[in-house]
Amino acid sequence: MQNLKIDNMTCGHCAGAVQKAILSVDPQATIKVDLGNREVSVDSAALSGPIADALKAAGYDSRPA
Numbered sequence: 001m002q003n004l005k006i007d008n009m010t011c012g013h014c015a016g017a018v019q020k021a022i023l024s025v026d027p028q029a030t031i032k033v034d035l036g037n038r039e040v041s042v043d044s045a046a047l048s049g050p051i052a053d054a055l056k057a058a059g060y061d062s063r064p065a
C-alpha cells in the first residue's frame, strides 16, 4: 500500500485524472481517493517511481503521505 499526498488534487476532475494516471501504470491497482485530505491510497504491485512519473506527466506532484 502506498499513501500519496497530492497537493494540487483539488476537485473531482483532479481525482479522476489521478486515478486514470495510476491505472495507466497498473490497471489492476486499487485506488482510494481522499479528496478532503488530498491523499490517495494505492494498492498496487507497481513501484512508486513509475506511479509518481505518471502522475507528474498528468500534472500532479505526489509525495509520500
Ligand SMILES: [Cu+2]
Residues within 6 Å of the ligand: 009, 010, 011, 012, 013, 014, 015
Ligand atoms: Cu481539479
